Amino acid sequence: MTDYAFLLDLGRCIGCEACVAACKxxxxxxxxxxxxxxxxxxxxxxxxxxxxxxxxxxxHCTNAACVEVCPTGALYKEDGLTRLNRExxxxxxxxxxxxxxxxxxxxxxxxxxCDGCAEVVKAGGTPWCxxxxxxxxxxxxxxxxxxAAAQNRLEALKGRYPDARIYxxxxxxxxxxxxxxxxxxxxxxxxxxxxxxxxxxxxxxxVQPVSAALTGLSIVVTGALAIIARRNHMQELARFEEDLAQxxxxxxxxxxxxxxxxAEKEEV
Amino acid sequence: MTTQTQTMEHAHxxxxxxxxxxxxxxxxxxxxxxxxxxxxxxxxxLPFLSHYASGGNSRLLHxxxxxxxxxxxxxxxxxxxxxxxxLLWDSFHYDxxxxxxxxxxxxxxxxxxxxxxxxxxxxxxxKLHHAGVVIFSAFIVISGLILWFGKGYMGPINLGIxxxxxxxxxxxxxxxLVGHLYFTFVYKxxxxxxxxxxxxxxxxxxxxxxxxxxxxxxxxxxxxx
Ligand code: HEM
Ligand code: SF4
Ligand code: SF4
Ligand code: SF4
Numbered sequence: 001m002t003d004y005a006f007l008l009d010l011g012r013c014i015g016c017e018a019c020v021a022a023c024k025x026x027x028x029x030x031x032x033x034x035x036x037x038x039x040x041x042x043x044x045x046x047x048x049x050x051x052x053x054x055x056x057x058x059x060h061c062t063n064a065a066c067v068e069v070c071p072t073g074a075l076y077k078e079d080g081l082t083r084l085n086r087e088x089x090x091x092x093x094x095x096x097x098x099x100x101x102x103x104x105x106x107x108x109x110x111x112x113x114c115d116g117c118a119e120v121v122k123a124g125g126t127p128w129c130x131x132x133x134x135x136x137x138x139x140x141x142x143x144x145x146x147x148a149a150a151q152n153r154l155e156a157l158k159g160r161y162p163d164a165r166i167y168x169x170x171x172x173x174x175x176x177x178x179x180x181x182x183x184x185x186x187x188x189x190x191x192x193x194x195x196x197x198x199x200x201x202x203x204x205x206x207v208q209p210v211s212a213a214l215t216g217l218s219i220v221v222t223g224a225l226a227i228i229a230r231r232n233h234m235q236e237l238a239r240f241e242e243d244l245a246q247x248x249x250x251x252x253x254x255x256x257x258x259x260x261x262x263a264e265k266e267e268v
Numbered sequence: 269m270t271t272q273t274q275t276m277e278h279a280h281x282x283x284x285x286x287x288x289x290x291x292x293x294x295x296x297x298x299x300x301x302x303x304x305x306x307x308x309x310x311x312x313x314l315p316f317l318s319h320y321a322s323g324g325n326s327r328l329l330h331x332x333x334x335x336x337x338x339x340x341x342x343x344x345x346x347x348x349x350x351x352x353x354x355l356l357w358d359s360f361h362y363d364x365x366x367x368x369x370x371x372x373x374x375x376x377x378x379x380x381x382x383x384x385x386x387x388x389x390x391x392x393x394x395k396l397h398h399a400g401v402v403i404f405s406a407f408i409v410i411s412g413l414i415l416w417f418g419k420g421y422m423g424p425i426n427l428g429i430x431x432x433x434x435x436x437x438x439x440x441x442x443x444x445l446v447g448h449l450y451f452t453f454v455y456k457x458x459x460x461x462x463x464x465x466x467x468x469x470x471x472x473x474x475x476x477x478x479x480x481x482x483x484x485x486x487x488x489x490x491x492x493x
Contacts, residue, residue, distance in 0.1 A: 071311075072312070072318045072319070074322070090321040090322055090326065091327065092419070097419060097420065097424055097426070100424065197424035199432065200424050200427070207432050211313075212313070218442075218443045222449075225377075228379070230379060232380055237469070237470070237473065240382060240473050
């Protein structure tokens with residue numbers, strides 16, 4: 001299986017939103033839904049203002065928190081990318097909360113996000129956003145080729161931007177979106193470490209399996225002992241009833257004799 | 269003393285009232301809503317059941333179950349205020365015999381009630397069971413409400429914490445249920461929750477301190493025809 005990946009060159013993205021529109025048209029998304037959000041961020045105080053273009057979209061994490069929490073398998077990994085089968089989705093929103101990038105949205109009751117243009121690329125095409133980008137900020141290829149391309153672009157950037165780096169080579173097990181950035185991830189509102197949160201992992205990998213196992217164990221243990229314990233109880237119950245009956249007889253005779261004694265006494 | 273002797277004489281033909289109709293209805297509402305919650309929770313918990321969750325119907329059913337489950341204490345209050353108070357009081361108060369009983373609980377677990385310290389209306393195990401249900405129901409309701417209204421806006425940390433509380437409470441409540449079914453079977457105790465009556469000798473063996481206090485008249489004690 002070859003892993004595929006995107007390249008997102010934030011040194012080249014000019015914020016034109018051509019990708020947003022192409023994605024919407026190509027995937028026939030409703031008017032109020034989009035899988036890419038472009039925004040501008042200004043830093044510094046006048047007159048030293050620099051402005052950055054933020055490009056918010058699915059980063060196709062290898063250790064994807066969304067896939068980890070998805071209870072239905074609606075989200076899954078394929079060819080290095082994170083796919084979504086809306087038919088299987090339950091609308092639980094676990095993925096919405098778990099994603100370190102805040103990517104999935106609930107639309108019309110079910111999750112929706114970029115699926116890497118699964119249909120288009122399987123038919124041999126290029127994702128809509130990539131095809132449209134006028135400034136070549138986006139690429140789509142095998143992960144190997146993308147990493148090589150990212151390296152080349154980084155070299156070109158380094159001279160002008162000393163903080164330039166590649167983001168996504170190893171983060172969260174490696175992202176399916178290799179980002180070339182002229183500044184640190186924080187500058188682009190991206191988390192330094194997009195691994196699934198510790199509590200998410202503890203919940204999925206520890207609490208869930210241990211709970212299931214202990215519940216199962218309790219059923220097995222009680223199931224096995226129920227017959228033995230019930231037989232023990234039936235035996236002790238039979239003995240107890242016998243005792244009760246004997247005590248009854250004893251008390252009845254005792255009662256009779258005491259009555260006799262009183263009668264005798266009275267006679268005397 | 270007369271009562272005691274009479275009790276003995278008729279030991280084989282008498283039944284004693286364990287649960288009147290109000291608490292019985294509340295019990296079965298709680299049981300059914302719990303099972304509904306458990307099954308609709310399981311479909312997103314156990315991967316091999318997950319196709320039942322697709323589409324979201326199980327989530328609607330989980331919320332219906334949750335509303336019924338959360339209303340149980342209120343319903344109990346209306347149906348039989350005294351029984352609810354007694355249940356809560358008993359479940360959180362343990363006497364010397366109870367502590368001794370708990371120390372030997374493995375014997376009771378194996379079906380030997382005869383040499384256990386004498387118990388009142390609830391044995392110490394039942395008390396612990398009920399106390400556990402009360403405490404972990406509170407946890408599951410609070411974490412459930414947080415998930416219900418917070419999901420989609422709460423972020424990974426809060427989601428993880430609420431879900432862990434919800435799942436651990438689910439584990440405890442389910443294991444308590446398994447134990448509950450086990451003891452019901454071992455001590456053939458089901459009739460207490462169906463007709464409401466149990467055999468007097470069962471009561472004398474397992475709850476002698478309770479039988480002692482019980483008024484020896486209908487409806488608490490009835491003669492079998
Ligand atoms: C009393 C018995 C209950 C049981 C056995 C139970 C069980 C479960 C289980 C196993 C899950 C799945 C968690 C996971 O995927 O790890 C779940 C999810 C959930 N539960 Fe419960 N639960 C109970 C009560 C409640 C209550 C009282 C509420 C609300 C007030 C509630 C609200 C939720 C919500 C909102 C979810 C998230 C999944 C969804 O949206 O369907 N639960 N429950
Ligand atoms: S890969 Fe396809 S679905 Fe994803 S943002 Fe680009 S056009 Fe939209
Ligand atoms: S960015 Fe979010 S939605 Fe995309 S793969 Fe990673 S966790 Fe999933
Ligand atoms: S909302 Fe859908 S896709 Fe997201 S975790 Fe729940 S079932 Fe999976």
